[in-house]
Amino acid sequence: xxxxxxxxxxxxxxxxxxxxxxxxxxxxxxxxxxxxxxxxxxxxxxxxxxxxxxxxxxxxxxxxxxxxxxxxxxxxxxxxxxxxxxxxxxxxxxxxxxxxxxxxxxxxxxxxxxxxxxxxxxxxxxxxxxxxxxxxxxxxxxxxxxxxxxxxxxxxxxxxxxxxxxxxxxxxxxxxxxxxxxxxxxxxxxxxxxxxxxxxxxxxxxxxxxxxxxxxxxxxxxxxxxxxxxxxxxxxxxxxxxxxxxxxxxxxxxxxxxxxxxxxxxxxxxxxxxxxxxxxxxxxxxxxxxxxxxxxxxxxxxxxxxxxxxxxxxxxxxxxxxxxxxxxxxxxxxxxxxxxxxxxxxxxxxxxxxxxxxxx
Numbered sequence: 001x002x003x004x005x006x007x008x009x010x011x012x013x014x015x016x017x018x019x020x021x022x023x024x025x026x027x028x029x030x031x032x033x034x035x036x037x038x039x040x041x042x043x044x045x046x047x048x049x050x051x052x053x054x055x056x057x058x059x060x061x062x063x064x065x066x067x068x069x070x071x072x073x074x075x076x077x078x079x080x081x082x083x084x085x086x087x088x089x090x091x092x093x094x095x096x097x098x099x100x101x102x103x104x105x106x107x108x109x110x111x112x113x114x115x116x117x118x119x120x121x122x123x124x125x126x127x128x129x130x131x132x133x134x135x136x137x138x139x140x141x142x143x144x145x146x147x148x149x150x151x152x153x154x155x156x157x158x159x160x161x162x163x164x165x166x167x168x169x170x171x172x173x174x175x176x177x178x179x180x181x182x183x184x185x186x187x188x189x190x191x192x193x194x195x196x197x198x199x200x201x202x203x204x205x206x207x208x209x210x211x212x213x214x215x216x217x218x219x220x221x222x223x224x225x226x227x228x229x230x231x232x233x234x235x236x237x238x239x240x241x242x243x244x245x246x247x248x249x250x251x252x253x254x255x256x257x258x259x260x261x262x263x264x265x266x267x268x269x270x271x272x273x274x275x276x277x278x279x280x281x282x283x284x285x286x287x288x289x290x291x292x293x294x295x296x297x298x299x300x301x302x303x304x305x306x307x308x309x310x311x312x313x314x315x316x317x318x319x320x321x322x323x324x325x326x327x328x329x330x331x332x333x334x335x336x337x338x339x340x341x342x343x344x345x346x347x348x349x350x351x352x353x354x355x356x357x358x359x360x
Contacts, residue, residue, distance in 0.1 A: 291328025
């Protein structure tokens with residue numbers, strides 16, 4: 001199906017476009033990635049938007065945990081932040097924000113009050129955000145071209161980046177479906193049908209296989225007690241192979257921030273703050289636990305960032321820490337975040353975290 005190209009989105013100064021500002025006791029909205037920033041946290045809606053709730057916020061902080069900058073936007077579902085090569089990519093309700101040392105850009109789509117989501121290829125510096133309902137509007141961010149926006153028909157259920165570009169799987173709006181249309185973005189347009197082994201109710205993770213061609217996702221029936229099913233998709237033909245998995249102690253978070261591929265292994269995290277590994281070569285079906293956070297850190301949110309796991313403890317004395325995804329070794333922290341309870345006022349929660357990696 002031919003994509004209708006929309007108006008090319010234009011990068012502009014963030015200070016001009018963001019109408020909401022932080023309170024006077026906090027640093028002003030960031031117009032560039034602060035030199036002292038070592039990480040950032042996004043705070044926003046975890047359910048459908050509530051107009052009475054506080055606004056979405058992205059807060060950057062330094063090695064001492066002190067706030068060094070923030071971005072404030074409308075209270076829209078899907079607020080997040082993630083590392084984007086040597087910068088940050090986030091959604092603050094008004095659109096997608098790209099923060100780098102040399103400046104900040106803001107791009108759409110935003111403000112339609114539909115579900116908003118995003119996916120990032122951390123190492124390659126590519127990002128995608130979308131609004132979706134019966135049609136999916138998307139914006140692609142890459143290191144070698146201006147942000148590009150267009151749309152595809154249907155409700156988005158998966159998105160991921162591979163060697164030859166982005167892939168987005170969409171289904172008909174109005175209910176769950178086993179049939180997904182897989183679109184290669186941005187063009188030339190290419191679409192193939194994909195038949196999943198079970199209905200896709202929610203957004204699914206999607207990662208590129210080591211061969212640069214196949215796509216890998218995990219899917220689980222909404223009412224099933226069994227573990228997830230790993231599905232490998234041929235991006236050219238849409239053909240799939242499936243293998244049910246076992247071995248997790250808790251529910252698996254099926255999102256782009258809970259599943260990744262490192263070399264020939266798939267890694268994921270579950271609701272018990274445990275990390276699991278599955279060899280993708282061969283026919284293994286058992287997820288092997290490689291590490292787990294202690295019980296006293298049960299109020300901790302985990303986010304995968306390349307080969308790290310970023311941990312944000314929300315209650316009591318909030319902290320930020322980083323762990324090696326493969327081994328569980330602590331790489332940084334815990335760093336106290338005394339300002340986090342105040343940012344969360346209004347019934348919102350931590351929705352994302354990002355580590356800052358400076359160019360060498």
